[in-house]
Amino acid sequence: MPLRHRSSLLVLAAATTASALLLAGCTADGAGTSGGGSAPSTPVAGGTLTYATGFGEPTCLDPHVGGNMPQALLGTNVLESLFSQDAEGAIVPWLATGATPSADGLSWDVALRDDVSFTDGTPFDAAAVAANVAHMKDPATESSTAILALGKVTSVEVVDPTTARFVLTEPDSALLESLAQTWLAMESPAGLARGMEANCEDPIGTGPFVVDSWTKQDNVTLSRNDSYNSSPAGAAHEGPAYLSTIVWRFIPDPATRFAALQSGQVDVIDEMQPDNVVTAQDAAASGGQLGVLTGALPGASIRLELNSGYAPFDDERVRKAFIASADVNPGIESLFFGTVDRSYSVLSSSTPFGASFEDDYAIDTDRANQLLDEAGWTGRDSEGYRTKDGARLTVDFPISTNQSIPAEQSLFEQIQATTKDVGFDVELHPLDLSSWYASLAAWDFGVTSAIYTKNSPDVLRILYDSANIIPAPSGYHPNHSHVSIPELDALLTTAGETNDQAERADAYQKAQKILADGAYVLPLYDHLQKIGYSTRVQGLSLLPTLQLPYLADSWVQQ
Amino acid sequence: MSVLPEGSVAAGWSGAAGSAGSSGPVGSAGSVAGRGSRRGRRLGLGVGQWVSLGFLLSLVLAAVWPGLLAPGDPLAIDPRAAFVPPGWGHPFGTDESGRDIYTRVVHGAAPSLVIGVAATAIGVGLALVLGMLAALAGRIVDFAVSRLLEVLFAFPGLLLALLVITVYGPGVVTSTVAVGLATAPGYARIIRSQTLSVAASPYIEAAVVLGKSRGRILARHILPNALVPVFVLVTLGVGQAIVWAAALSYLGLGAEPPAPEWGAMLFAGKNYVTSAWWMTFFPGLVIVLAAAATTVLGRALQKRGVR
Numbered sequence A: 001m002p003l004r005h006r007s008s009l010l011v012l013a014a015a016t017t018a019s020a021l022l023l024a025g026c027t028a029d030g031a032g033t034s035g036g037g038s039a040p041s042t043p044v045a046g047g048t049l050t051y052a053t054g055f056g057e058p059t060c061l062d063p064h065v066g067g068n069m070p071q072a073l074l075g076t077n078v079l080e081s082l083f084s085q086d087a088e089g090a091i092v093p094w095l096a097t098g099a100t101p102s103a104d105g106l107s108w109d110v111a112l113r114d115d116v117s118f119t120d121g122t123p124f125d126a127a128a129v130a131a132n133v134a135h136m137k138d139p140a141t142e143s144s145t146a147i148l149a150l151g152k153v154t155s156v157e158v159v160d161p162t163t164a165r166f167v168l169t170e171p172d173s174a175l176l177e178s179l180a181q182t183w184l185a186m187e188s189p190a191g192l193a194r195g196m197e198a199n200c201e202d203p204i205g206t207g208p209f210v211v212d213s214w215t216k217q218d219n220v221t222l223s224r225n226d227s228y229n230s231s232p233a234g235a236a237h238e239g240p241a242y243l244s245t246i247v248w249r250f251i252p253d254p255a256t257r258f259a260a261l262q263s264g265q266v267d268v269i270d271e272m273q274p275d276n277v278v279t280a281q282d283a284a285a286s287g288g289q290l291g292v293l294t295g296a297l298p299g300a301s302i303r304l305e306l307n308s309g310y311a312p313f314d315d316e317r318v319r320k321a322f323i324a325s326a327d328v329n330p331g332i333e334s335l336f337f338g339t340v341d342r343s344y345s346v347l348s349s350s351t352p353f354g355a356s357f358e359d360d361y362a363i364d365t366d367r368a369n370q371l372l373d374e375a376g377w378t379g380r381d382s383e384g385y386r387t388k389d390g391a392r393l394t395v396d397f398p399i400s401t402n403q404s405i406p407a408e409q410s411l412f413e414q415i416q417a418t419t420k421d422v423g424f425d426v427e428l429h430p431l432d433l434s435s436w437y438a439s440l441a442a443w444d445f446g447v448t449s450a451i452y453t454k455n456s457p458d459v460l461r462i463l464y465d466s467a468n469i470i471p472a473p474s475g476y477h478p479n480h481s482h483v484s485i486p487e488l489d490a491l492l493t494t495a496g497e498t499n500d501q502a503e504r505a506d507a508y509q510k511a512q513k514i515l516a517d518g519a520y521v522l523p524l525y526d527h528l529q530k531i532g533y534s535t536r537v538q539g540l541s542l543l544p545t546l547q548l549p550y551l552a553d554s555w556v557q558q
Numbered sequence B: 001m002s003v004l005p006e007g008s009v010a011a012g013w014s015g016a017a018g019s020a021g022s023s024g025p026v027g028s029a030g031s032v033a034g035r036g037s038r039r040g041r042r043l044g045l046g047v048g049q050w051v052s053l054g055f056l057l058s059l060v061l062a063a064v065w066p067g068l069l070a071p072g073d074p075l076a077i078d079p080r081a082a083f084v085p086p087g088w089g090h091p092f093g094t095d096e097s098g099r100d101i102y103t104r105v106v107h108g109a110a111p112s113l114v115i116g117v118a119a120t121a122i123g124v125g126l127a128l129v130l131g132m133l134a135a136l137a138g139r140i141v142d143f144a145v146s147r148l149l150e151v152l153f154a155f156p157g158l159l160l161a162l163l164v165i166t167v168y169g170p171g172v173v174t175s176t177v178a179v180g181l182a183t184a185p186g187y188a189r190i191i192r193s194q195t196l197s198v199a200a201s202p203y204i205e206a207a208v209v210l211g212k213s214r215g216r217i218l219a220r221h222i223l224p225n226a227l228v229p230v231f232v233l234v235t236l237g238v239g240q241a242i243v244w245a246a247a248l249s250y251l252g253l254g255a256e257p258p259a260p261e262w263g264a265m266l267f268a269g270k271n272y273v274t275s276a277w278w279m280t281f282f283p284g285l286v287i288v289l290a291a292a293a294t295t296v297l298g299r300a301l302q303k304r305g306v307r
Helices: A002-017 A069-075 A126-137 A145-149 A175-180 A196-201 A254-262 A274-285 A316-325 A329-335 A365-374 A406-420 A433-441 A459-464 A486-497 A501-517 B006-012 B016-022 B024-030 B038-043 B047-064 B101-107 B109-136 B139-154 B157-168 B172-199 B202-209 B214-250 B262-270 B278-306
Strands: A048-053 A083-085 A091-093 A096-101 A107-112 A153-160 A163-168 A209-215 A219-224 A245-250 A290-296 A302-306 A386-388 A394-400 A425-431 A521-525 A528-534 A541-543 A548-550
Touching: A048 A069, A048 A254, A069 A548, A083 A175, A091 A096, A091 A175, A107 A126, A107 A175, A126 A145, A126 A153, A126 A163, A254 A274, A254 A528, A274 A290, A274 A528, A290 A541, A302 A316, A316 A365, A316 A406, A329 A406, A394 A406, A394 A433, A406 A425, A425 A433, A459 A486, A459 A501, A486 A501, B047 B109, B047 B278, B101 B109, B101 B262, B101 B278, B109 B139, B109 B172, B109 B214, B109 B278, B139 B172, B157 B172, B157 B214, B172 B214, B202 B214, B214 B262, B214 B278, B262 B278
Parallel strands: A048 A245, A394 A425
Antiparallel strands: A083 A091, A096 A107, A107 A163, A153 A163, A209 A219, A219 A245, A290 A528, A302 A521, A541 A548
């Protein structure tokens, strides 16, 4: 499936016609459809939808800058990408109509729509694509996600107004998937030219909504783009969105967010807590006014990254002892109320080529004790923690309270408790996003949990290629585990370049085995997008590329 | 010299309204104290005050020897017994990781009391220096210190504590110091005015006339007399400091998880407030009772001072 785009234009054209239910790349729990208990009604134009996000407030609305989930969530309704993906992961057209690679795979000709304009009136053409790629790759933009996704792209040449040629240093089997992500969305060149400050306040795209105003620490208001004509293949309807206004609120506290949904103050929330998902599903089943929409986010699973570059986890035996003593299954069962499954794979279940190695993550306390003895951590202090040369076996664990939901933080407390039995002193440090980024940038941690969403198994290269120990221009280094293995680098490079499916599968399998054998990562569970909504909202769906809520097809019952 | 009027206490203690309010019913029970036991009458304590004293003593016991009241391990997890409601095995229920809430509440007494007492000591210590300095070191120093205190008063106390924590990072020690610093201006102003009025009293004049040294007058006459009302305020302040420390932990700025600290427990429980009420109810209850008990006792001391 990820390689279906190789056959380019023809498949893309076919996909357009066969698009009917492609946006159903999600499962609507509760009463079955996103319409909740009531029968689907006729779309109504107008009205305001209030969306409350728990992912945090972006510091910049332009997803080229940095590139995180809060930006992508909001950006999905304002900006559009060259490609989209269907529920099966196949590439479908959006602002581009197709793409043809050269024989050597070192250039791609991307055919563009000729009838789309940015909301400031600037026409969308090949020059705009070139300007966007140049903007993402410019170190001054401080991109971390887009610049990594475009790592193999040197530049974009304008062949003619509707053909943009991507020039690559090496073949990139994940190029079109990368281009489908919101972090690589197309923005008006005139808008980009205003400079970072203005563009962060109000990025100008081709999307169904435009940024109206941004009241910091409160909300962003979006209003309808009345000349919208560029729905992605698979959208439920063409043309302008139904909603006239979206109020995008920031409610960081999950209990408050859910209470706001229950009381009708907001219509849609994200980052639902597991117990709230169960409450809402029960309510939906008994004819209540709530519904839940879930989808597994592509990319890496929720996992612990063990910092193998620094003590104590620079010793493989200590890493193995940690993994053999971190008992997470009982916690995943009780804390998540059956809403997630344990994962033994570094890749999420919605990402192809994931490999599970359950045996490498078995709990064995005796083995953990033995490994720590072998590693020289033989002493015990008065509190029962192991010591070596008088130093305690301390593992610092910075937690991003923005990214880790409370149930997950409780799971980390349980990991702290079970690893204590063999003598680990895990110190949990709940931090706000910027302090957390700072401790990662300084390698000031033993273990941490970081989210990386990317719609391709190439996420493995981003996370574990030794090149990504070096920070991106934003200061972010995605290789938190500090994994530096030439053999692994080679496998990930092969997998990222080859077009041979079997070779790609084999390389990814071997790469994941190296990670499991070396005990660099402890996979925990799949990262689920959990959207709660009031049944007042109809036509809500998740855009399959990154499983982000897509509101152009939604309407509210008046 | 009389104890400070009520109004001046309230002015320095923006947060005290909450604990004073909660002490209302207990305080009125105390007014029926005349019918209390003979011994109680002799000590001048009413029923409410006895109950408060008993509660505080049991908190001290819990802080000094938690194993006596709750032999279990406050950090021991049991995921399969998570979210158990209050019952025989777990009188206060269990939390999301199956930890026993009763055990955690008992073990949480030590950090809460230590933070409360230590923060108040820091606040009073600092205030003593500032207040005495302002009252006795001349007009210029008085002017400088008084303006400084006014500036500090412009910030709500908790905001001042947040500022200290933002600069020095979260943790038990920082939050203790932060609460101490935040309460200091209130005490300092009271100590300044007390010292001023004591210094102007006839017996100090007499001491000066008798040729006593300045140090002796300060140590023997001014300090003890100026400190009497402060002692009452300290009793009230400990309860307040406990509440503030819990508030900081609740904001994730105090004790780090999964330490059994009351505020941190409230914070962890709030996510489950609709499904597991006992996770917030019991830690919240002891915070309220601890603050109420210290307030009741503080008021009792205050009234005795008036008599």
